[in-house]
Amino acid sequence: MSFAQTSAPADSAVELRGVHKWFGDFHALRGVDLRVAPGERIVICGPSGSGKSTLIRCINQLERHQDGEIVVNGVRAGSEPRQLNAIRREVGMVFQSFNLFPHLTVLENCVLAPVSVARQNRAEAEARAMALLERVRIPEQAHKYPGQLSGGQQQRVAIARSLCLDPKIMLFDEPTSALDPEMVKEVLETMIGLANDGMTMLVVTHEMGFARQAADRVVFMDQGQIVESAEPDAFFESPRHERTRAFLGQLMH
Amino acid sequence: MTDASRMIAPVRRPSWLPTGLIRLVDTPLNATLTLLVAAVLVWAVPPLARWAVFDAAVLPATPETCRAAAGACWSFVIAKHSQILFGIYPLDERWRPALVCLGLLALLAWSVRPSAWRPRLGVIWLVMLLAIQILMGGGVLGLTPVPTAEWGGLPVTLILTVVAIGGGFPLAVLLALGRRSDLPAIRTLCTVFVEATRALPLLSILFIASIMLPLMVPEALLPDKLMRALIALLLFAAAYMAEVIRGGLQAVPKGQYEAAAALGLGYWRTQRLVVLPQAIAISIPALTNTIIVMIKNTSLVLVVGLFDLISSGKAALADPAWSSPAIETYVFISAIYFVLCFGFGRFAEAMERRNKASRP
Numbered sequence A: 001m002s003f004a005q006t007s008a009p010a011d012s013a014v015e016l017r018g019v020h021k022w023f024g025d026f027h028a029l030r031g032v033d034l035r036v037a038p039g040e041r042i043v044i045c046g047p048s049g050s051g052k053s054t055l056i057r058c059i060n061q062l063e064r065h066q067d068g069e070i071v072v073n074g075v076r077a078g079s080e081p082r083q084l085n086a087i088r089r090e091v092g093m094v095f096q097s098f099n100l101f102p103h104l105t106v107l108e109n110c111v112l113a114p115v116s117v118a119r120q121n122r123a124e125a126e127a128r129a130m131a132l133l134e135r136v137r138i139p140e141q142a143h144k145y146p147g148q149l150s151g152g153q154q155q156r157v158a159i160a161r162s163l164c165l166d167p168k169i170m171l172f173d174e175p176t177s178a179l180d181p182e183m184v185k186e187v188l189e190t191m192i193g194l195a196n197d198g199m200t201m202l203v204v205t206h207e208m209g210f211a212r213q214a215a216d217r218v219v220f221m222d223q224g225q226i227v228e229s230a231e232p233d234a235f236f237e238s239p240r241h242e243r244t245r246a247f248l249g250q251l252m253h
Numbered sequence B: 001m002t003d004a005s006r007m008i009a010p011v012r013r014p015s016w017l018p019t020g021l022i023r024l025v026d027t028p029l030n031a032t033l034t035l036l037v038a039a040v041l042v043w044a045v046p047p048l049a050r051w052a053v054f055d056a057a058v059l060p061a062t063p064e065t066c067r068a069a070a071g072a073c074w075s076f077v078i079a080k081h082s083q084i085l086f087g088i089y090p091l092d093e094r095w096r097p098a099l100v101c102l103g104l105l106a107l108l109a110w111s112v113r114p115s116a117w118r119p120r121l122g123v124i125w126l127v128m129l130l131a132i133q134i135l136m137g138g139g140v141l142g143l144t145p146v147p148t149a150e151w152g153g154l155p156v157t158l159i160l161t162v163v164a165i166g167g168g169f170p171l172a173v174l175l176a177l178g179r180r181s182d183l184p185a186i187r188t189l190c191t192v193f194v195e196a197t198r199a200l201p202l203l204s205i206l207f208i209a210s211i212m213l214p215l216m217v218p219e220a221l222l223p224d225k226l227m228r229a230l231i232a233l234l235l236f237a238a239a240y241m242a243e244v245i246r247g248g249l250q251a252v253p254k255g256q257y258e259a260a261a262a263l264g265l266g267y268w269r270t271q272r273l274v275v276l277p278q279a280i281a282i283s284i285p286a287l288t289n290t291i292i293v294m295i296k297n298t299s300l301v302l303v304v305g306l307f308d309l310i311s312s313g314k315a316a317l318a319d320p321a322w323s324s325p326a327i328e329t330y331v332f333i334s335a336i337y338f339v340l341c342f343g344f345g346r347f348a349e350a351m352e353r354r355n356k357a358s359r360p
Ligand SMILES: Nc1ncnc2c1ncn2[C@@H]1O[C@H](COP(=O)(O)OP(=O)(O)O)[C@@H](O)[C@H]1O
Pocket: A023, A026, A028, A046, A047, A048, A049, A050, A051, A052, A053, A054, A055
């Protein structure tokens, strides 16, 4: 099967059609449809357990969906390893708990995949990693171990590490939820910088300031379904669904 | 006196006394312990020193020297060191096992430095094993052939230790990964192997390898006795180390696998670059324990008629010209085991420090 042969229009970065996901008997995603244009920034919010993580983890296939179709950058997510590799090459992911490799230095974290998977020359990969560490403003930490860094610094390293593979799409799963309040800002600023550079981003977060400032669209999920999807202004000023209003009301308090 | 007042009571400390000495007597308990230890030392050290040093027989290394002395008979160890170290290996050829021992110890010392851990280290060890086979066994390059039945002493102990542990370790890693595999066939195979091996005493595995196996399979089709014991030890060591490593694998958080997967690392790269380095670092204390036990376990091959260090020491004691100074011989052999085990313990400690430095 060729990757070019796909039903997705070339102008969508990610497309989900009728996606269902079960964990055993539990129906975690119940028919999710979502189209993300290249360069579009989407914020996903919703109550805990509503399936936000499951949704973005299906996009890079950390979770396998059981029904429906997911097309990432023209590649249909399926069972073939080639499809999986093609998708993961294009999609970077940042986790709530950073998940840096504690036995490697910051720089080694950054060049691990470029050197071992993408077969880049080590010196070039290191130069590129240093440039990205510069961009997230921690080049001076390059030779430290993750355990020696603050949470905010670790999360910025995690962002740089993903960027080292030149992804076209970045997934963020509550990137600031594990951070002390004073460190949230530095990570959000890094993400806003990334958004301004035109990266396609899907961000699960409850930082509504970020949503207003950087998102093209806010998606509200509840019980495994997308309930509402709107531009930030419309989403916050005039939510159409009762469940969205209730959720936003809770966030305010 | 209340607890609190005892805690804050100032310790009067003359400034010229170092803190270390103060600690010996600063509380009634410490003072009592100090006195007790001192009493034991006074009671034990002088007779021991008299036996081991002042009344000991050393040179000339003849039976007469020992008969004349009241203390330890080190003359025996000196006179018989070659037999204890090399067993019944032909007298004129003993430079060969001596060279093997030196080479093995030198390569071991060289291999423990992290800077030596490159793929070529494996190649160097394979060459070393080949060199050992040629030097010990002969038959080529004009070396007199010496069958393995005549190998003995320290080189046998070293070969068994190095090959059983060095070869068992990679196998253990594979077994540990196999027990966590998604493929049921591999998981079952690894589990059955590990559980069966651990359920049998090492002695019975050695008996199976050296005595029962030849009853079922024609001896001509089997590797020789030393090789069979070597394989048995290797498999036994692998089963135990596999469980220790599996414990380490379980301690690596799920997020590490997910981050590796998201970066596009496949199964083997994830294991090799991300998971195993962490799992093995976590397992070091338990692995050290297992490996030190295995070093000493190699001496069990004497029950199947192989001449390791202990058996060759025992054989040396059989000389009727001497008064069988068994304690002295075993002290000498124990010292060698101590150096091996203690050396390995220090190496493991250095590894732990090295890992700690990277994860404060
Ligand atoms: N690996 C899993 N096994 C079983 N249930 C899971 C698993 N992952 C998530 N779930 C369940 O799926 C639902 C959605 O989870 P998740 O996507 O993590 O929610 P969110 O990120 O919105 O808080 C939750 O009820 C959760 O308990």
